[in-house]
Amino acid sequence: MDQKKKSFSLLVILAISLALILPGCISTTYEIKLNLDGSGENKQDLAIDESVAGLMESSEQLSGEKSLEERLKESMPKDGKYKKFTKEGKIHHQITFNFKDVDELNKINQKLKKISNVSTPVRAKLERVDFLVFASYTFTNKFPAASKSDQSEEEEKMADATSITYKLTLPGKITKANTDEIEKDTVTWNINPTKGGKIEASSQYIRWWLVIVLIVVFLLVIGVTAIGFFIAYRKLKAPTSETSPTPQEGS
Secondary structure (H helix, E strand, C coil): CHHHHHHHHHHHHHHHHHHHHCCCCEEEEEEEEECCCCCEEEEEEEEEEHHHHHHHHHHHHHHCCCCHHHHHHHHCCCCCEEEEEEECCEEEEEEEEEECCHHHHHHHHHHHHCCCCCCCCCCCEEEEEECCCEEEEEEEEEECCCCCCCCCHHHHHHHHCEEEEEEEECCCEEEEECCCCEECCEEEEEEECCCEEEEEEEEEEECHHHHHHHHHHHHHHHHHHHHHHHHHHHHHHCCCCCCCCCCCCCC
16 A cells, blocks of 8 residues: 555656756646526636656556546536547547526636645626626636635646636627737637636626617607608598589479
8 A cells, every 4th residue: 555655746746847848748728608698608628748648547456446537527517418538649638518597607616626736716707797699708717816825835836837718709799808808709718727817897788689670670760650651641632522502403
């Protein structure tokens, strides 16, 4: 048992050393797509360099722990989808799930946070204001900064070797965001896992179908009113017919 623990510690040290040699060997991508009603889809992709992933799998086997794949499958929602693939020298663990609102999204992220030491957003909020023909959305989220007092030296080094990308798609057109990476309805942030960061974006969605309906109704009202005035005007201008007296028959 002591030998296993010894081997496990050695593999962890090797993985950390390799992470220092290969900056960015671990990358996490969050893709959030929000619907009009506040529900949405979340896709999370954890990509690990093949060399580091191999060492991690070996350490899990030696310690008797479940693999990352098993733990992700257990922690994600029942209707979620898991996909594992290799691309450009990295092993990707990708999960996709739907959420009914941001509160549910926060709960799922909290559960997934226990799987890895990668910084996870925990305070998603959505404010929606509905007007007659448009709706405005304001979304905020936060990656907490890592507390050095709570981190071991190994965890701190692993955080430095990790990169985080956060992509948010809101209904309508983005009107404001605390990042310059904006493309139509999608905003992108690059987060430092150690320093953390805040996500802020607003959008405006115009209900064009309702605008068209209101224009059609307005034109119909104008048309009916104009026809009514025209008919009334014709009646006023029409000459009044005089009835001639009926001749009386001679007696």
